[in-house]
Structure formats: structure tokens, C-alpha cells
């Protein structure tokens with residue numbers, strides 16, 4: 001089974017100008033067309049669909065493009081900090097799992113538990129955390145695959161670690177590490193880098209953006225490069241999980 005992760009597409013409205021003259025609409029279209037050519041079973045768009053301030057017109061434009069090139073029924077969406085959960089769910093018809101303006105749910109796929117979290121407010125709130133623990137306890141899956149916008153760990157990207165790291169990440173780590181008989185594969189975006197952080201039974205995969213990548217060698221904000229990317233996640237029966245980033 002092949003899953004494609006796309007993240008931090010930061011689509012601009014027609015009145016907005018992205019940093020560095022990047023055309024985020026064109027980047028999005030190119031990558032969606034590339035993904036359409038790559039056989040896959042599921043795609044997950046892990047947040048920050050909007051450039052900066054969430055706008056209905058951006059979600060509607062994104063929906064039209066995705067619907068044109070891909071099977072939209074095989075796409076999962078989660079919200080990032082540049083999304084507004086209610087607006088995103090209204091635009092994509094996702095009200096089914098909307099609870100208190102937060103969008104999270106699980107699904108069983110090929111013996112794995114898939115979890116989709118909402119960190120649009122920069123945190124996995126108490127209600128969501130309690131629900132997550134119940135879902136893990138009641139699932140027989142040894143390997144659990146989580147999609148969440150914010151990495152729940154530091155990743156040695158000083159600008160992001162110091163300014164935009166997930167709130168409550170230590171509690172989140174403690175809760176998941178207490179499930180010592182489970183392995184958590186956690187797929188995130190938000191950091192605009194390619195990173196893997198393995199920590200006890202947590203493996204956190206951070207996927208680059210289709211806007212710009214952040215330079216991790218300096219403390220201040222600096223763009224590293226403008227190559228766009230998506231992630232491939234292959235779940236192979238008897239051969240484990242293989243994941244890598246593909247640059248366009």
C-alpha cells in the first residue's frame with residue numbers, strides 16, 4: 001500500500017504575495033499533477049493549506065484542483081496553524097468528524113491504526129489527548145500511524161524549535177512513550193525541512209513544504225532552498241514501513 005503525504009502548500013489568494021516571489025499556486029498544481037502520475041492508494045494533506053490567513057476562496061480553489069487531477073475520496077485532510085478547521089471542513093465536506101471546531105479521527109488500514117490529529121491551535125488539546133489514549137488502548141494494532149501538522153519533538157531546526165514548536169510536546173511524548181508495546185510512526189509538516197527523529201518508540205518523520213525549505217544551520221529565519229517535495233510511505237506486508245521524500 002502506498003500513501004503520499006503532501007504538506008504546507010501555503011496557497012496564496014489572488015491578492016496575496018508569497019515570500020521570495022514563489023508562486024505557491026503553480027507549485028501546488030505541479031506537485032498534484034506529479035502525484036496523479038504516481039500510483040498510490042491514499043494521499044494525506046497535512047495542513048497549512050492557506051498561505052497565511054485562512055480564506056474560503058483558497059480552500060475552494062484547492063478543492064477544484066484536487067478534484068480535477070485526483071480521486072478526492074482518497075484524500076485525508078488535517079489542519080495546520082494557517083488553517084481554520086471549521087472553514088476547511090466546510091469547503092471539503094468533512095463535517096463528519098468535526099467535534100468542537102476540532103477535526104480528528106481514526107481508521108484501521110491493513111492492520112495498522114491510522115490517526116489523524118488537529119493541532120491547528122499549536123497543541124493537542126486535553127480532550128483530543130484523552131480520546132487518543134482511548135483509541136490506542138482499544139486498538140490491537142502494534143504499529144500506529146499518526147498524521148499531525150506539528151512535530152511533537154524538537155528537530156534541531158533552531159528557528160522553528162525556538163519560535164514555533166508544538167505546545168505540550170513533552171506531555172504528548174510522555175503519554176505515547178508509556179505505550180511501550182506500541183510503535184508510533186508520526187508524519188508531520190510545519191517545519192519546512194526533511195527530518196527523521198527517532199525517540200524510544202516514536203519515529204517522527206518531517207516532510208518538506210511545497211513553498212520554501214528552512215535553513216537549519218542558522219538561528220534566524222533563512223530560506224534554505226525552493227525545491228518542492230512530497231513524501232512516499234509504503235506499507236509492505238512482511239517488509240515493514242519504508243518512507244522517503246521525493247523532490248520535484
Ligand SMILES: [Fe+2]
Pocket residue numbers: 008048080081082149189190191
Ligand atoms: Fe505550520
